[in-house]
Amino acid sequence: MTADQPHLLVVDDDARLRALLQRYLAEQGFRVTAAPDAGSARAALASVAFDLIVLDVMMPGESGLELTESLRRDGQDVPILMLTAAGAPDDRIAGFEHGADDYLAKPFDPRELALRIRTILRRAAPALPQSALAAPPVQLGAHWFDSERGELRNAEGSVRLTGGEAALLAALARRAGDVLSREEIAIALSMPDAGERAIDVQVTRLRRKIEPDPREPRFLQTIRHRGYVLRPGQ
The missing domain is CATH 1.10.10.10 (Winged helix-like DNA-binding domain superfamily/Winged helix DNA-binding domain)
Structure with missing residues (x-):
């Protein structure tokens, strides 16, 4: 594990899925920290600058939607990919309305999850310095x-x-x-x-x-x- 690997925070109350995601994403070259609920996620976010959050929507206590909305309200722009068993269009819309960057319905192929994570990280990465011919602001x-x-x-x-x-x-x-x-x-x-x-x-x-x-x-x-x-x- 090296410091230049993207650091992910995986938040899910399902201990088995959390462990599977932590192991699989680590095999894909990510640093992974796991949290079982929103409170634990907040504690982790207070001490670590994560590159992306993989966040379950349906958790006891504060839901993933509520946590996302709170983070955005506090000015945190860390990318968030939401996971949920509710895959209807209205559920997807709710995720975006609360500030998520992407949304993946359970069950999902872990390869698709890794692909989406990499896509979001590329999108969020600062661009390299451009030439004098670069488009003006x-x-x-x-x-x-x-x-x-x-x-x-x-x-x-x-x-x-x-x-x-x-x-x-x-x-x-x-x-x-x-x-x-x-x-x-x-x-x-x-x-x-x-x-x-x-x-x-x-x-x-x-x-x-x-x-x-x-x-x-x-x-x-x-x-x-x-x-x-x-x-x-x-």
């Missing part, structure tokens, strides 16, 4: 978005984005002025099975961070029956 009113770094800033400093929010804004910024369908956005986010409502939820969350009035968006606009378009401007 995009202005969104009082905000500037650097699509190469996935960083949103304003006069007060950096604005926290989840990995999903940063990937969504980067996908739109790379094609600013073009209408992207929900299907194109899902593919750009490496979430081809996310569904239209899940994309809409991610857009709603992003608007809260870039729009002066999210109910009347100036920059991230809906094009009826077609998708979304980012229109930079002052």
Whole structure:
């Protein structure tokens, strides 16, 4: 185990599944810390900067949804992949609404879990320095978005984005002025099975961070029956 291996926090109240995930993910080259509930997860998060959380939704006491919402409210942008036995579309939407980056229904193939973890980590990783030909930052009113770094800033400093929010804004910024369908956005986010409502939820969350009035968006606009378009401007 080396310090440059991504460090995962696996939170699940099922001791058998927790142990299986810890062993399998370690075999896949990750450092893994396991926690049986939200309280133990909070204690771990207080002392370690994890690269990603694999989080069960249905736990006794504080649920995974409640923990995710609390972490996002406190400004923690660590990527979160939710696991749950409830795989209906509404359950998936609830995960995204509470701030999850991805969602995997139980039972699942552990190979798919590892693939999704790597996809999220690639999406969240800071970009390498770019050449002088790199795309300039995009202005969104009082905000500037650097699509190469996935960083949103304003006069007060950096604005926290989840990995999903940063990937969504980067996908739109790379094609600013073009209408992207929900299907194109899902593919750009490496979430081809996310569904239209899940994309809409991610857009709603992003608007809260870039729009002066999210109910009347100036920059991230809906094009009826077609998708979304980012229109930079002052």
